[in-house]
Amino acid sequence: MGWGSMDVALCCIIALCLVHVSLGAKARHFKWEVVYMYRSPDCFEHIVMGINGQFPGPTIRAKAGDTLVIELTNKLHTEGVVIHWHGIRQLGTPWADGTASISQCAINPGETFRYRFKVDRPGTYFYHGHYGMQRSAGLYGSLIVDVADAENEPFHYDGELNLLLSDWWHQSVHEQEVGLSSIPFRWIGEPQSLLINGRGQYNCSMAAKFSNPPIWQCKFRGNEQCAPQILMVKPNKTYRLRIASTTALASLNLAIQGHKMVVVEADGNHVQPFAVNDLDIYSGESYSVLLTTDQDPSMNYWISIGVRAREPKTPRALTILNYSPTSASRIPMSQPPVTPPWNDYNHSKAFTKSIYALMGSPKPPETSNRRIVLLNTQNRVNGFVKWSVNNVSLVLPSTPYLGSLKFGLNNTFDQKSPPDNYDSSYDIMKPAVNQNSTLGSGIYTISLNTTVDVILQNANALAKDVSEIHPWHLHGHDFWVLGYGEGKFKEGDEKTFNLKNPPLRNTAVIFPYGWTALRFVADNPGVWAFHCHIEPHLHMGMGVVFALGVHRVGQIPREALxxxxTGNRQN
Amino acid sequence: MGWGSMDVALCCIIALCLVHVSLGAKARHFKWEVVYMYRSPDCFEHIVMGINGQFPGPTIRAKAGDTLVIELTNKLHTEGVVIHWHGIRQLGTPWADGTASISQCAINPGETFRYRFKVDRPGTYFYHGHYGMQRSAGLYGSLIVDVADAENEPFHYDGELNLLLSDWWHQSVHEQEVGLSSIPFRWIGEPQSLLINGRGQYNCSMAAKFSNPPIWQCKFRGNEQCAPQILMVKPNKTYRLRIASTTALASLNLAIQGHKMVVVEADGNHVQPFAVNDLDIYSGESYSVLLTTDQDPSMNYWISIGVRAREPKTPRALTILNYSPTSASRIPMSQPPVTPPWNDYNHSKAFTKSIYALMGSPKPPETSNRRIVLLNTQNRVNGFVKWSVNNVSLVLPSTPYLGSLKFGLNNTFDQKSPPDNYDSSYDIMKPAVNQNSTLGSGIYTISLNTTVDVILQNANALAKDVSEIHPWHLHGHDFWVLGYGEGKFKEGDEKTFNLKNPPLRNTAVIFPYGWTALRFVADNPGVWAFHCHIEPHLHMGMGVVFALGVHRVGQIPREALxxxxTGNRQN
Structure with a gap:
């Protein structure tokens, strides 16, 4: 039975995409068990990390102002686990941020940790593992916060569709980790598949009939774990498409055949609406776009997702926008939309630079109290390939910083802070010469309630003429993205900063050989990771840690430490 | 280049086998780091667990009375780790037994635990992981205790050879664990290879020239990770061959072409010497045999290891006994010795029942204070395939028993003890009918300094006409093996017990549909595992826990708990 006959059965998995109206209490309780399980995300069987037997994990749906209580039990055999609530700022609850070695101890096998925190702001978020490379292993899911009952979004829509994007490898994450930490270094390579809501197709294509040379056509009955999730819509309606990327590596581009999208939200913040034919999304980012179903209702349309910024060796992910009551099995008449050339950075930059805060959004302070310039370089340290920031490659300590700082333990991590800048003579256009990089666990101490500028400075990697895109994600705060530039950031460039309507984000990219300027007000006491959201890059040390106002942090639950x-302490 | 030309280079790995005379201090310090690494144990690359970059881990060589101090640092990314010192009774140091959830907490990634204990008695021991199925992942090594300087063994030998035997799968241990815990159940299957000192050959045979039909011949330069370790001997000498089995599953039989072996030690205890043509060894056992090099010195001889008691699907492991100065590359003239038929249980029983304590060894008390009859059955519990003991399938708690009992925490494990016997009407010859098995973490509380008899009772597994061999291993004590019987143990069978010269062991097998009677004096305060040493069987619940005299246990190192x-306690 082929794709052509995929109809009734497939409708079973369509329901997930529709609007889900949730009423109910302000505190929402969940009991979750993290397990490994056999699963076929891309039609190849593998072990994946799931929650309560589901992959991706259950979608959380809440309202702004709700308190979420997630009792997370680790049912793994020998591995610890934590979950980070990506985009939730954890105002007043830094111990619930779910970052192993930073905000809490990993939860041991057999044990339960209770995450309790407020989702103070509506938006499109997600959650994921933040220990080792467990996110790559499949530990993720959607977290969607609707406006509070009395509130309205500043845009109208009739229905909602949710797309959580990820990438998938056939090599186990354990093997990937060992390879990254080996001499000689073994890179994980490009993903075998892209997944939409945990579903991809490795060795077949839904669009096989348009392919030249011919390729294998997917055959689904519809109940396969890797069957695509069809997005069912009605004609002449407006849908809010929530899109989040939890990829381990891939930068993505999404296009919907014959439809423009109007971007209205980025990382939980409203943006000045703008229309696009296709949308770039980097790991750690989320967007809402509005989609109007104004095309021929007797047809279906491709939703196509491809790789950006790395030479793509991974087939596009495809699914179908199905105009009801047209049969879901009706294949679109023409080719799926083509992803822009992977190295068309102008296309990427044009998109990214089109994002402005919605009028009326909070504005940044006019000046900052401190500027931290972070040079990202790829280095060899003791023969291992690492990523460094200002010559320090981050190694997390076994005692969480939050506990060490709260209880004044100063032998648990490097007491020397990494520098606020890099050697001005460093040539960012050439392969790394800063061979004096070291491993380190030192942190940046930020004065509470100060305004901090961070200039992310990109450079050439180890190989000649290679500089990669890195999406940097900040925990505990949003930042304003004040601007992007080419080459080295230099004195005077701050005059180009957009202080009028810069977008608030929690994730921002640096483009090859360029810089990105961010500003945030350090007003949330805690210890917060700021790192490249590419999983193997973080694993290789590409991150820093900001500590601020830990003396103001309330009673940390004992089981977090x-x-x-901190486990051995007497107090 | 073929086996025929393997000569000089190969000699490099021969040195390991020779006598290693160690002098020095009474306290021996080791700094170990547990890592995953890429390795080709059987010529197929995989990730394996190693110590300080070695697989198997470093051989520890000590003298009776020495204190070993091993500072074990966990360099894994997300997994805890412990190491059990198999055969070392840990007199007075039960917290150093290295059993996760029983004697200590698993050591977290990045942390260091210091094992400090006395090796009070000479013998052939080994060490291995005891958390999840990390032993299967390759976490093991040899631990050899020589007689104290002033002492002599009761037998003479000129040199020593050391063989640590194991089995190896190509499927990762993480996947194996998930399969065993899945519905439907996925058995791990037979090993792909048998390893001698961590070296095996999956897809080639050293004895290819004797094979009909022809099979692929191994080609080694000698420096491959999977090249066999040649055992070099001189003619007309007597060698002590130390043999230990840390297999995950396989029961083994070892034979040396043209040579008899005289068994002199079992599990660290002297036995009445007896000669054999081949030797059975089960997982968890160790033996010393004396080998006299009295054959034609111009020849080399096969050492051949095959699978017993399960229909073998795994090729024999082979290496060569090389009579110096004959070239190591000279292949023996005839076929390697043939393993006895896998299901020739009479052969196995004859060997096992030939083992008696050396005259002058400690004798068991004439009577016991308590008899515990443990029926081993395979069951389904909530749809999962499990092994149970008296209808309880062991699930270990997240708080170690040793700490719970020491500090009087009674909500950390089932307070009800499992029963001392099973329903007398149970038919051990039929597939399991005891479908009321449950998961449980209850323990047996044993009065300190009492004498306990344990009757291990075998039965039919879930499938018709299947009853397997299980080697049961006791921690913290040796036991006397008083006898073996067929069918159900019944009143009066105790009259057949050998109280005159039963061997002292720490591991004993139950044969299909039979029973094995053990006696031990419970004189070592602590909490001790007693379990089937087949790794997946223990993982499936085939074990019990004995607690005794925990009030007499000294100061437990805080980092063990x-x-x-126990981690959250205030005292």
Whole structure:
């Protein structure tokens, strides 16, 4: 039975995409168990990390102002686990941020940790593992916060569709981790598949009939774990498409055949609406776009997702926008939309630079109290290939920083802070010469309630003429993206900063050989990771840690700190 | 280049086998780091667990009375780790037994635990992981304790050879664990290879020239990770061959072409010497045999290891006994010795029942204070395939028993003890009917300094006409093996017990549909596992826990209990 006959059965998995109206209490309780399970995300069987038997994990749906209580039990055999609530700022609850070694101890097998925190702001978020490379292993899911009952979004829509995007490897994450930490270095390579809501097709294509040379056509009955999730819509309506990327590596571009999209939200913040034919999305980002179903209702349309910024060796992910009551099995008449050339950075930059805050959004302070310039370089340290920031490659300590700082333990991590800048003579256009990079666990101490500028400075990697895109994600705060530039950031460039309507984000990219300027007000006491959201890059040390106002942090639940030196403490 | 030309280079790995005379201090310090690494144990690359970059881990060589201090640092990314010192009774140091959830918390990534214990008695031991199925992942090595300087063994030998035997799968241990815990159940299957000192050959045979039909011949330069370790000997000498099995599953039989072996030690205890043509060895056992090099010195001889008691699907492991100065590359003239038929249980029983304590060895008390009859059955519990003991399938708690009992925490495990016997009407010859098996973490509380008899009772597994061999291993004590019987143990069978010269062991097998009677004096305060040493069987619940005299246990190092409820305690 082929794709052509995929109809009734497939409708079973369509329901997930529709609007889900949730009423109910302000505190929402969840009991979750993290497990490994056999699964075929891309039609190839593998072990994946799931929650309560589901992959991706259950979608959380809440309202702004709700308190979420997630009792997370680790049912793995020998591995610890944590979950980070990506985009939730954890105002007043830094111990619930779910970053192992930073905000809490990993939860041991057999144990339960209770995450309790407020989702103060509506938006499109997601959650994921933040220990080792467990996100790559499949530990993720959607977290969607609707406006509070009395509130309205500043845009109208009739229905909602949710797309959580990820990438998938056939090599186990354990093997990937070992390869990244080996001499000689073994890179994980490009993903075998892209997944839409946890579903991809490795060795077949839904669009096989348009392919030249011919390729294998997917055959689904519809109940396969890798069957695509069809997005069912009605004609002449407006849909809010929530899109989040939790890829381990891939930067993505999404297009919907014959439809423009109007971007209205980025990382939980409203943006000045703008229309696009296709949308770039980097790991760690989320967007809402409005989609008007104004095309021929007797047809269906491709939704196509491809790789950006790395030479793509991964087939596009495809699914179908199905105009009801047209049969879901009706294949669109023409080719799926083509992803822009992977190295068309102008296309990427044009999109990224089109994002402005919606009028009326909070504006940044006019000046900052401190500027931290972070040079990202790829280095060899003791023969290992690492990523460094200002010559320090981050190694996380076994005692969480939050506990060490709260209880004044100063032998658990490097007490020397990494520098606020890099050697001005460093040539960012050439392969790394800063061979004096070291491993380090030092942190940046930020004065509470100060305004901090961070200039992310990109450079050439180890190989000649290679500089990669890195999406940097900040925990505990949003930042304003004040601007992007080419080459080295230099004195005077701050005059180009957009202080009028810069977008608030929690993730921002640096383009090859360029810089990105961010500003944030350090007003949320805690210890917060700021790192490249590419999983193997973070694993290789590409991150820093900001600590601020830890003396103002309230009572940390004891079970958050039951390890390392905080586990042994007497007080 | 073929086996025929393997000569000089190969000699490099021969040195390991020779006598290693160690002098020095009474306290021996080791700094170990547990890592995953890429390795080709059987010529197929895989990730394996190693120590300080070695697989198997470093051989520890000590003298009776020495204190070993091993500072074990967990360099894994997300997994805890412990190491059990198999055969070392840990007199007075039960927290150093290295059993996760029983004697200590798993050591978290990045943390260091210091094992400090006395090796009070000479013998052939080994060490291995005891958390999840990390032993299967390659976490093991040899531990050899020589007699103290002033002492002599009761037998003479000129040199020593060491063989640590194991089995190896190509499927990752993480996947194996998930399969065993899945519905439907996925059995791990037979090993792909048998390893001798961590070296095996998956897709080639050293004895290819004797094979009909022809098979692929191994080609080695000698420096491959999977090249066999040649055992070099001189003619007309007597060698002590130390043999230990840390297999995950396989029961083994070892034979040396043209040579008899005289068994002199079992599990660290002297036995009445007896000669054999081949030797059975089960997982968890160790033996010393004396080998006299009295054959034609111009020849080399096969050492051949095959699978017993399960229909073998795994090729024999082979290496060569090389009579110096004959070239190591000279292949023996005839076929390697043939393993006895896998289901020739009479052969196995004859060997096992030939083992008696050396005259002058400690004798068991004439009577016991308590008899515990443990029926081993395979069951389904909530749809999962499990092994149960008296209808309880062991699930370990997240707080170690040793800490729970020491500090009087009674909500960390089932307070009800499992029963001392099973329903007398149970038919051990039929597939399991005891479908009321449950998961449980209850333990047996044993009065200190009492004598306990344990009757291990075998039965039919879930499939018709299947009853397997299980080697049961006791921690913290040796036991006397008083006898073996067929069918159900019944009143009066105790009259057949050998109280005159039963061997002292720490591991004993139950044969299909039979029973094995053990006696031990419970004189070592602590909490001790007693379990089937087949790794997946223990993982499936085939074990019990004995607690005795925990009030007499000294100061437990705080870092042994930095998890679960003991991690949070205030005292």
């Amino acid at each position: 039951a390890c390392g030196s | 930095a998890c679960g409820s």
